[in-house]
Amino acid sequence: MEDLSYSAILIRILIQLVPVWIALAVTFAVSIGFKRRLGLYGKLFDSPVGMIGFGMVMFWVFTALLADMVVTFDPYAPFSGMKNVPLGTVLVGASEGDYSHFLLGGDNLARDVFSRMVMGARSVLSIAPAATAFAFMVGITLGVPAGYFGGRFDTGLSFVANLVLAFPVILLFYLLVTPEIVDHRILFFSAFLSDAAELACKAEDSVTADTFACFGLSIPTMLAAVLFIFPIIFISILLNARFFTNPMKRNLYVGIVLVIGLWAYSGLAFNMDPLGVWSMEPNLLNVFVSVVFVNAPTVFRIVRGIVMDLKARDYVAAGQTRGEGPWYIMLWEILPNARGPLIVDFCLRIGYTTILLGTLGFFGLGVAPDSPDWGSTIDEGRKTLNMFPHAAVVPALALMSLVLGLNLLADGLREESLRD
Amino acid sequence: MADTTWDPSKPILEIENLSISFFTRLREIPAVMDFSCAVMAGEAMGLVGESGCGKSTVALAVMRDLGKNGKIVAGSIKFKGRDLTHMTDEELRHIRGSEIAMIYQEPMASLNPAMKIGAQLAEVPMIHSGMAKEDAWNLARQIVADVRLPDPDRIINAYPHQLSGGQQQRIVIAMALMAKPALLILDEPTTALDVTVEAGIVDLVKDLGEKYGTSMLFISHNLGLVMDVCDRICVMYSGEAVETGNVVEVFDTMRHPYTQALFRSIPLPGADKNARPLISIPGNFPLPHERPQGCNFGPRCDYFQAGRCDATDIPMDPVPGSDRHASRCLRWSEIDWDAPPAKRAVKEKAAVGKVVLKMEDLKKYYAISSGAFGGGEKKVVKANETLSFEAREGETLAIVGESGCGKSTFAKVLMGLETATSGSIMLFDENVQSTPIQKRNVDTVSSVQMVFQNPFDTLNPSMTVGRQIIRALEIFKQGTSDEDRQNRMLELLDLVKLPRAFAERMPRQLSGGQKQRVGIARAFAGGAKVVVADEPVSALDVSVQAAVTDLLMDIQRENRTTLLFISHDLSIVRYLSDRVLVMYLGHVVETGTTDQVFQPPYHPYTEALLSAVPIADTKVIRKRIVLEGDIPSAVNPPPGCPFQTRCRWKAQVPGGLCDREVPPMVTLEGGHQIKCHLSPEVFAAMEPVIKVAAE
């Protein structure tokens, strides 16, 4: 068997991605078929820019979802003799059932670059949208009342937001995403403990130490405890404001949200889910929390600005003269009308978060060293950049195309929502 | 630049069979069709019509500034005999600003915020006649003085935001006059201004037109204003000119059903909500791509004949023996134009009941911080000063005043969105002056409701119409179940005469008038007893105004609601209110029954206000009283009488009393009250501002 030419590589990659193409085709066919009934999403298909962006984003989404079908090799496994091999090299000593080539070459640990890129999509897309969504929840829950009420509350929050924004992101990452910080638990009751007892407490490595006095949390866990509570607050207030005229319904809905929310919260933030369904690795939690923390203040500022603009509208005054509570007005009268710019910003921000995650990976912070995520792969690849650029260039282009897709999508959405 | 071949006896501007379309992704939208008109030298032509009729498009076409999507698809525009539609950009550039100049609706937006006034003015002669910078600035200074602005030296060195709205509009006019153009296009030049300021601008435009011999194309939706300014008029409807002629002929002997309907729907002196109610034009303005076959006005016309009016395109037909009078109607010669309107239903006057709302010495002060940077000392804005009045069940009380007079603040205090600084508000035997809305009980809240000014803002754009009304019902604890509320919502839609299918619509699918009806339905969801209507029709087109006003009156009559009607438009106030309260800078300056306020003796401000409102009736003779200057800021009101800076009667009060003391409220016969230092003799000698000439 021979090494492949560039065109053969391209064809083989396209074939390997067949499941993704099918999924994309179905999505586009259905969406275009029903575009007049799909609101803003449907109008996206009137804008070429938006369609291209949407296509690029969905390409990566499907690649991430169907990664198991697309990969050619185990992305973590080294293959002897394949170190730094160029594109389209035949696998040395292939056994039965193995794919025959390293389509995009091998990296300096002799792993398949193509498979790592595909798996990297999964790792990036499982964090970036979720982290952005959390940042939005935090930003909205704080930004809406800050914009609506103004005054001291607003001044205080704006000051804090500006503080976080004044922090150079990299410095913040270096400070927050280090192994030391995860190890260090801050004891809440250290004032009541003797030195010896304090040392003993610190020696315990689990949050669930025997004595209550030993209760303490690491800084990322504390941040998580604060940041992860916002979605629960947000949804509860949202439902309460809407249904308080009908207490039965209200109690039911808010109850469900609280039970599920707090259950997930205990698992995600403290790793204490009694049923063990929700959990997050400490490293991942750390990365996740840092990214949310960096993004939330910007969202806060955007939301606050929009709300300050919208609150002068007559329908808000109409709500006030009807005696509506402030939360109903904020969440049901103002927020839905802010959705246009917020959706656009959401898309842009997923891109930005992807870039941030890449930055973290690039500096080798937080994530596991053999993780296939694009940032880490670029970092690893740049060591051999001069002689074997493919190991770094492939994930770099992948990251760029995803972010570009998100930006184009945001542009298309903005254009279409303004056209109304 | 004057073209020597042009003969001054020919029209200076001649538009022939002009058609303009806008091209969107989906379709071609014709905005103006087969439009012709001619403006002679020194003549002022008025272009009237409702929003969306294409009048501004015509103006922009003359300037050849239709944007990327607009195109002239047929016809010609001849200026001094040269066809503008075929000119190159360079030729156009020489004509724009020097031969044809334009004045816009929003003066603030029309001036460059980062350039000094002088620089913006001087630019014109520097471009067109290559004048030296110094000379141009001198000319600018002179023209600024010409538009009657005080202290021109200061003004030409100022930035636009340092001037008031009225001053800015004068600057825009000055800019248009810098090159002494032959034709001036004015696109709703006073719509954004207060009436008393508007009067000054209108006078200025007229005088300057005469002084420089400039021809004018005056675009407005206000028939009264057109009568004041113009010699000729062209009425437009849905992209077409429907009637054109000299102002007096068109006003007195109109020959198109639309013009007639328009006149019948505006409140002229003599109209009365009970005895002679307004007649609204049925139906809606057609959207540009949904225009009917044949006559565009057909579906809304009383004289419509199927098979004839909807058969072919209808041409302009000259009226014989007239001054270039023409009508786009097939039946104009068959219609009996003097027949009185048929369907004027005389209504019972509603009886007035017990007092439901009583305000005494209400004061509302705000503390604001001055300076843009949040620092600086605190200042107090006296939004309302000693406001006292009462309103009875079933009564319409109008509150009249221009911007900054405190009428909106008063509404907020009444609604409970703000609490009063001092004084009392009795609402159904309950003191509510210091109860914010959150602390009021549901009954009180649901019985005092508000109808808002801006129809495009009054409904939440992302909720269906039905859902918004149901929410009000829920909040007011109306109805026992969801089905019950659904039914009540549909009944409310019936009440405001909207089809029930509208419940499922989003607000953007409704026209302005329809939105305003939904707003009214929502206000009455809890059986409101007192309704504050804050300029509810001022943003609507004339033909829709009448329908919405009548609806409000009908509901009021049925529910015996007390209506507080806030407005700056004296014509409509005279038409519908029982009693009137005139406000100026936070003070009530005059109050009484409608007849008392509209007859002498007047408060000097009321007098000026009455005189400033243009009336579209050739038989009405108005005394012209133009107030000097602008309304002072509420942050920095003048000492003594609030009106003393602009009062023309000030000299009649001895001893400079007006400068020192706020006048007391003087009660005249019949409970008519005026806040003025003038002596009873002076009051007795006042003449009426508006006289209707004997027919």
Add this chain to the structure above:
Amino acid sequence: MLIFVARRLGLMLLSALVLTFVVFYLTNLPPNLEKLARSEGSVRMTDEAVAQWIIDNGYGGSVIGRYGQWLGVVPGWSNVDEKGVPRGRCFAAGSDPALAPSYCGILQGDWGYSTYFRGPVLPNLGEKLGATGVLMLWVMIVMIPTSLLIGILAGMREGSRTDRVLSTFSIATTATPEYVSGVVLVALLASPVTGLSPLLSEWGVIDGKILFQGAASPDRITFWSFTLPVLTIALYGIGYIARMTRASMTEVMTAQYIRTARLKGVGFRQVVLRHALRNALIAPFTVIMLQFPWLLNGVVIVETLFNYKGFGWTLVVAAGNNDINLLLGCSVVAVFVVLVTQLISDIGYVFLNPRIRLS
């Protein structure tokens, strides 16, 4: 106006205090100190010895007190260790405490001792900052004119072909973070095996094996070594600023006063230059200033990627080697750069905008 500046300055100082305290707290967490003890002392120290080392070297006591010492508003610590040697913040071990000043924090110009450089922080940091300054100067020279020009040309005629081409370019560059563009540029232009260099080398256009150099040093600033790092940082910023400028420009071009100017007979060039430009540049000015925190990011990435020994490289080294004083020094610089640019942005906005300046 003065009150405004004074208030902004006060706020800025408060922010600086809070931010430096946060950095101080996070760098002085016990695990970091233990790591420091083991790297400065010996790796095989017992836990007790580590605790003793921490106390001996002035890292005991409350965080706030130590922060005050570091800042220079609380007298520096001094004690005598087990061997009887006097130690203190403000003097070298063994010298006479009485001769030393009692305050020695950053306010007094004592930024501490860097364990990585084996020397005082301040001169080392200053030198690295100088190197970064040179790099940033070139970045600015490339980035600002390019981005403003692109933005204005694109926004001048919205929807035109120029607009579409330039906007696509801007979007593409904002989607390309420095670590991506750096990698791609090196692969394209500075790799002896891929991209343009092998071709050019074959054709004999260039003498060496590569066109541009994939590494840069502050000591030898040449066109060939500086192009790639400067381009890498500038690209991301260009896209962002150009998009802001375009947005601002399109908004201004649809403003009524632009129509007024056009219908006054002003030519298109003059409309853009005299009437639109100044109004359109107010917003991008703020953006350029607020771009600094992100540029700092770019600097760190690019200096790491191109092994350029400047400020960003120092920050990475300090963080990677647990060099607490150096990292604190870097933070102080970073925080001040950000806050000062914010201040300039605020004041500049006011000066550029007559509507605010004169009210």
